[in-house]
Amino acid sequence: MRTPLTLLLSCLLLGVLLPGTAHAARYPVGSAPALTDNFLYKTGRLETTNCRTTPPKAGNVTSVKRYLLSVGKCLDTTWSAQFAKTGKPFTPPRIQILTEPHSYCGKPWTGSLLSDYCPQDGTIVFLITEPILKKPSKLSAFIAISHEYGHHVQRLSGIQDAYTRLPRRNAKERYEQARRHDLQAECLGAAFTRSVWESLKRPRGDWNALRANTARGGDDYWETHEYGKGRSIVHWMDSGFAAASPGDCDTWSASASAVA
Known part of the structure; x- marks a missing residue:
C-alpha cells in the first residue's frame, strides 16, 4: 500500500472462516488457490513475542530511525517463526528510512506518501515527516511499518504474484482486487501488533484511538477506490487484532461488502 500521509495524521459483516479450510x-x-487456500492461512496464531x-x-532523526528499524526486527522475528512452521523459505525485507522524498521502485515519490512496499526488490520505504518526528511514538508509525511488512509476507507466500496475475476486465474489478490485496495487509499488520501487544505496554486506548481515526479515513476521504472505506479497514484491523492469525486475514474469500 502507498500509505497516505493523511491516514497517519488522522491518527460489515464477514462470515466466520475456519483456519486450515479451503475457501x-x-x-x-x-480460481486462485494461492489467494483463497494459501499455506499461510494454515499456520495458526502468531507466536506471542517480546x-x-x-x-x-x-x-x-537518528533516534526515530533506530525505533523504526527496531520495529522491523520484531517483525522479522515474528514472521520468520511463522514461516518456519511450514518449512517455507523466509527472507526479511530491506527497510529504508528516508528523511526526504525521492524516487523508489522505479517511480517518483508523491506528496501524500508516507510509506510503501516495493515487491520488485522487497524493500519497505518510510519517510520521516515533520509530524512523525514530532510524535514518533504514536501507534500510527508502528502500524504503518507493520502494514507494509504485511505486503512482504504476501510476496513470500505467493499471494502477491497470484494477485498480479488476476484477470481484470474493467476498472471496477481492478479496484476491488486492489482493496482485497491492501485490506489483507492491514489485517496481517494488526495480527502482528496483537502478538506483541503486551510487550509494547501501551494502553488499549491507543488501539481504540487508531481505530477511530481510521474509521474517518478510507477511500471516501482519499477520493479513491483502492484501499477500502474506513469501516472496511477497521473491520480487517479488528479481525487481525482479535485472533493474531493469518487464517483470519483471507480477504479473497470475503463478501464484497467486507471489502467495499
Whole structure:
C-alpha cells in the first residue's frame, strides 16, 4: 500500500472462516488457490513475542530511525517463526528510512506518501515527516511499518504474484482486487501488533484511538477506490487484532461488502 500521509495524521459483516479450510473465491477473484487456500492461512496464531523497541526521542532523526528499524526486527522475528512452521523459505525485507522524498521502485515519490512496499526488490520505504518526528511514538508509525511488512509476507507466500496475475476486465474489478490485496495487509499488520501487544505496554486506548481515526479515513476521504472505506479497514484491523492469525486475514474469500 502507498500509505497516505493523511491516514497517519488522522491518527460489515464477514462470515466466520475456519483456519486450515479451503475457501471459495469471491468475484472478481476467480480460481486462485494461492489467494483463497494459501499455506499461510494454515499456520495458526502468531507466536506471542517480546518486542523490545528502541524508544524514540521526539525531534531526533537518528533516534526515530533506530525505533523504526527496531520495529522491523520484531517483525522479522515474528514472521520468520511463522514461516518456519511450514518449512517455507523466509527472507526479511530491506527497510529504508528516508528523511526526504525521492524516487523508489522505479517511480517518483508523491506528496501524500508516507510509506510503501516495493515487491520488485522487497524493500519497505518510510519517510520521516515533520509530524512523525514530532510524535514518533504514536501507534500510527508502528502500524504503518507493520502494514507494509504485511505486503512482504504476501510476496513470500505467493499471494502477491497470484494477485498480479488476476484477470481484470474493467476498472471496477481492478479496484476491488486492489482493496482485497491492501485490506489483507492491514489485517496481517494488526495480527502482528496483537502478538506483541503486551510487550509494547501501551494502553488499549491507543488501539481504540487508531481505530477511530481510521474509521474517518478510507477511500471516501482519499477520493479513491483502492484501499477500502474506513469501516472496511477497521473491520480487517479488528479481525487481525482479535485472533493474531493469518487464517483470519483471507480477504479473497470475503463478501464484497467486507471489502467495499
